[in-house]
Amino acid sequence: MKAIINGQLFTPQAVADNGVVLIDGETIAAVGPAHMIEIPSDAQVVDAGGRRIVPGLIDIHMHGLLGHSCMGQGVAEVAASLPRYGVTAFCPTTITAPMDRVFQALKEIAAVIDARPRGARILGIHIEGPHLSPKRPGMAPADIQHPLTWEEYQRMQEAAQGHIKMITFAPEEGDAAALIPRLLEQHVLPVLGHTDASFEQVSEWVKIGLSHVTHAFNAMRGFHHRRPGALGAVLLHDELVTQLIADGHHIHPGAMALLWKLKGPTRMVLISDAIPYAGMPSGEYDWEGYHLFLDGDTSRLEDGTLAGAIALLNQDVITLVERVRIPFPDALTAATTTPAQLIGHGDRLGRLAPGYAADIAILEEDGSAWQTWVNGEIVFAADA
Numbered sequence: 001m002k003a004i005i006n007g008q009l010f011t012p013q014a015v016a017d018n019g020v021v022l023i024d025g026e027t028i029a030a031v032g033p034a035h036m037i038e039i040p041s042d043a044q045v046v047d048a049g050g051r052r053i054v055p056g057l058i059d060i061h062m063h064g065l066l067g068h069s070c071m072g073q074g075v076a077e078v079a080a081s082l083p084r085y086g087v088t089a090f091c092p093t094t095i096t097a098p099m100d101r102v103f104q105a106l107k108e109i110a111a112v113i114d115a116r117p118r119g120a121r122i123l124g125i126h127i128e129g130p131h132l133s134p135k136r137p138g139m140a141p142a143d144i145q146h147p148l149t150w151e152e153y154q155r156m157q158e159a160a161q162g163h164i165k166m167i168t169f170a171p172e173e174g175d176a177a178a179l180i181p182r183l184l185e186q187h188v189l190p191v192l193g194h195t196d197a198s199f200e201q202v203s204e205w206v207k208i209g210l211s212h213v214t215h216a217f218n219a220m221r222g223f224h225h226r227r228p229g230a231l232g233a234v235l236l237h238d239e240l241v242t243q244l245i246a247d248g249h250h251i252h253p254g255a256m257a258l259l260w261k262l263k264g265p266t267r268m269v270l271i272s273d274a275i276p277y278a279g280m281p282s283g284e285y286d287w288e289g290y291h292l293f294l295d296g297d298t299s300r301l302e303d304g305t306l307a308g309a310i311a312l313l314n315q316d317v318i319t320l321v322e323r324v325r326i327p328f329p330d331a332l333t334a335a336t337t338t339p340a341q342l343i344g345h346g347d348r349l350g351r352l353a354p355g356y357a358a359d360i361a362i363l364e365e366d367g368s369a370w371q372t373w374v375n376g377e378i379v380f381a382a383d384a
C-alpha cells in the first residue's frame with residue numbers, strides 16, 4: 001500500500017482539507033479526509049505538504065512539447081515529458097501534412113503505443129487534418145485539404161493499427177457528413193472542427209450523432225444574428241461537448257465566460273493544443289514545414305496567424321480560474337472527468353475514487369506539478 005497524505009484534495013468535485021489517497025497497486029483504494037481513512041502501518045507515505053492533490057490531467061488535443069512532436073516516434077518522449085505538467089493521459093494529435101507523411105506518422109505512433117512507453121497514458125490517436133475546410137484551415141495550407149472518405153479513414157486506421165480514437169474534420173466537405181454514424185459504430189469519435197458549416201448543417205449532424213467539437217470559436221464559422229453559423233449551433237445544442245483552448249490568447253476571457261455559462265464543466269473539455277515547442281524559450285522554430293515565431297505567450301506564423309498554443313494543460317486550468325473566475329474544482333473537472341468520459345474511460349480515469357486508476361497530480365497553487373503518479377507509480381517529482 002501507498003498513501004499520499006496532508007494535501008488539499010479535489011476528486012475533482014468533492015473537496016477536503018488534510019486529504020488522503022490510499023493506493024493499492026495500480027488502483028486507488030480509498031480517498032477522503034484524514035480522520036476517515038486508516039493508513040496501514042507498513043504503507044509507503046508521501047507527504048503532499050499541503051499542496052493540491054488532483055486527478056491526473058487528460059489532454060485529448062495536443063501536438064507535442066519540449067521539442068518532441070506527436071507526428072511520429074517522438075510520441076514516446078511526449079508521453080515521458082507530460083507528467084512534469086501534471087498530465088497523466090493524452091491523445092497524440094496529428095496535423096495537416098501530405099497524406100504520405102500522415103500514414104508514416106500513424107505507423108510510428110502505433111508502434112510507440114504498442115510498446116507502452118513510460119509516462120502519461122496514450123489513450124488513442126487524434127487526427128486533425130488534412131480533412132479540414134479550405135476556408136478554415138487555421139495555420140495549415142488550404143490547398144492540400146480534402147474531404148474525409150471512408151476509404152481514407154480505413155487506410156489511416158490500418159496504418160495506425162486501430163489506434164485512431166478521434167478525427168477532427170469538416171463534415172460539409174464532399175460526403176464526409178455521412179461518416180458521422182459510421183465512425184461512431186467503429187467507436188471512433190467524429191469531431192466537428194476547422195469547419196465553415198452553417199447553423200442548419202451542424203444542427204442536422206447533431207441528429208445523426210455528432211457530439212463533439214474541436215476548439216470552440218477557433219477555426220469555425222462565427223456567429224451572426226441572422227446567420228448563427230457553426231458557432232451558433234455549438235453554443236445552442238446541449239448534445240455538443242466542446243473543447244476550449246484556455247491559454248488566454250486564443251479566446252477573449254469574455255467569450256470563454258459565455259461558453260462556460262452555456263456549457264459548464266460537464267460539456268467542456270480543456271485542451272492545450274500545444275505545439276512541439278511548448279515549454280521552450282522564445283524564438284523561431286520549424287515544425288513540419290511551418291516557420292513559427294514564439295514570443296513567450298503565443299506561437300504564430302509570420303503573418304500573425306496563431307499556430308497552436310504554448311501553454312500546457314495545467315496552466316490552462318489556472319488561466320480559466322484566474323481570468324474567467326471559474327471555481328478550481330469546475331476547471332479541473334473540464335480537464336479530467338469530462339475528457340475521460342468523452343472518450344470512454346469514465347469508469348477508470350479522471351477521478352480520485354476507489355477503483356479508479358491511481359493517476360494523480362500533486363500541484364502547487366500556481367498549477368505547476370510537484371509530483372505526478374501514473375498507475376500507482378511516481379513518474380515525475382519536481383524535487384527528484
Ligand SMILES: [Zn+2]
Pocket residue numbers: 061062063093128273308
Ligand atoms: Zn490542434
